[in-house]
Amino acid sequence: xNNQQNYKQIxxxxxxxxxxxxxxxxxxxxxxxxxxxxxxxFTNFTMExxxxxxxxxxxxxxxxxxxxxxxxxxxxxxxxKDEVIRLNSNFVFYLSVFCSxxxxxxxxxxxxxxxxxxxxxxxxxxxxxxxxxxYGNSKILAEKWVxxxxxxxxxxxxxxxxxxxxxxxxxxxIDILKKNxxxxxxxNQIITPTNMEELINQINIIIDEKKYGKYNITNKGKISWYxxxxxxxxxxxxxxxxxxxxxxxxxxxxxxxxxELLKINIMSEWEKIFFEAVKKLE
Numbered sequence: 160x161n162n163q164q165n166y167k168q169i170x171x172x173x174x175x176x177x178x179x180x181x182x183x184x185x186x187x188x189x190x191x192x193x194x195x196x197x198x199x200x201f202t203n204f205t206m207e208x209x210x211x212x213x214x215x216x217x218x219x220x221x222x223x224x225x226x227x228x229x230x231x232x233x234x235x236x237x238x239x240k241d242e243v244i245r246l247n248s249n250f251v252f253y254l255s256v257f258c259s260x261x262x263x264x265x266x267x268x269x270x271x272x273x274x275x276x277x278x279x280x281x282x283x284x285x286x287x288x289x290x291x292x293x294y295g296n297s298k299i300l301a302e303k304w305v306x307x308x309x310x311x312x313x314x315x316x317x318x319x320x321x322x323x324x325x326x327x328x329x330x331x332x333i334d335i336l337k338k339n340x341x342x343x344x345x346x347n348q349i350i351t352p353t354n355m356e357e358l359i360n361q362i363n364i365i366i367d368e369k370k371y372g373k374y375n376i377t378n379k380g381k382i383s384w385y386x387x388x389x390x391x392x393x394x395x396x397x398x399x400x401x402x403x404x405x406x407x408x409x410x411x412x413x414x415x416x417x418x419e420l421l422k423i424n425i426m427s428e429w430e431k432i433f434f435e436a437v438k439k440l441e
Contacts (some may be wrong), residue, residue, distance in 0.1 A: 165369055166223040166264070170216050171195040172254075173227030178268070181322055181355045182225065185363070198228045204245055209253040214261075223264045223366065226254060233272055236294035247297035248304070255308040264311045266366065269298045271318040271377070276348070276409030283416045284316075284373045302373075314373040315362060316413060321433070322355045325440040329433075332391060333440055341400040346385040347408035351377040352433045357426055364423050375413035378429035394434070395441065 169186065173179040174195035186193050194216045201208060213224070230236060230246040251267055258265045272295035273288045288299045305312045321327030329352070335342065353376070361376050388401055418424040 165221075165367055167192065167221040168216075168218045168223075169193045170213065170222060170224045171227065172224065173198045173229070175199055176227050176229075176231075177322065177327055178320060178355060179227040181359055182227065185356070185359045189363075201228070204228075204250045204253075206253045206256065209250070209257055213257055217261060217263070220262075222261075223266065224254060224258060225266045226251065227268065229268070230294070230297070233270075233292055233294045236292065236297070240293045243293050243297045244300070247294070248300040251301035252304040252308075255304050258312075259308050264313070264369075264371075265305060265309055266313040266315065266362070267301060267305060269302055269314055269316040270295060271316060271350075271375075271411040271413050273299045273302070273316065274411065276411050279408070279410055281412045281414035282375065283414050284375055311369075311371050313362070313365060313371060315358075316373070316375045317353050317358055317377055318411060318413070319350050319352045319377075320355050320358070321352060321436060323432075323436050323439075325437045327355070328352075329391070329437045330440060332388065333395065333437075336388070336392060336395065336397045336399050339399055341402065342388075343402045343404040344385045344388050345406050345409075346383060346403045347406055348384045349381050349408070349410040349412055350384060350387070351379070351381050351412055352387075352429045353377040353426075354429075354432050354436070357432070361418065361423075361425055364425070365418070370421060372417060374417050375415050376418065376426065377413050377415065378426050378432070380429045381410075381412050382429075390434075391437065394438065 171179055171182055171193050174183060175197035230243045236243040272292050273290050274282045275289045290296050302314055319328050321329050358376055415424050
């Protein structure tokens, strides 16, 4: 791996979001020059706003924009479809137009939910995008805008993110377990929890070598929502009653095919690092 920084400047959008904050910590250790904008600094998320804010931050050449702005709730998205499209799709379209005009590389985050979940094998980067969720469809549209408008881009598909302090989706689950006496959990949805620090380290290897393209990146292994909830219940000694909801089996497991082909896959097994992080929430 090249030890020199290939980008003279990185512009980080969504620096107030959890993943954005993790990027800031990482880049501080690497002494990478970055400029950052909070999601809360945008008011309308329009084309005009994108151009006016970002033009002020550009170097003369060799910029990378990392977009951590978005709507993040998969199930909440079903009742807020307009907002989901505004943040996850339209905003990425405006970014793509901007990057095309000024010859800037763009990195966006997509999701395992761009797939139907019906395939019982792992999803590869080239598999058909076919989501039954508003959230997933907003990410499909974002991916298509980037692919149509740009040649130099990174699309990072990942899911179920958390940091080394357990913040992210585990914190939300634990909060639900604390506040309820009984919950229904789908037995048949299969996932892979993914550590943000490992994800960012993996991304850095990709952008350091400017290996443009589409990447699935999650930790290794899998678990059902139901089994994961039972494990968290035991760790925190919650008294909540958990009821199985036996819906059809959905599997959102990604195969890290492209980073394997490049022989740069550093993602570890999910279980050990996940529970080490979650215990810090006690």
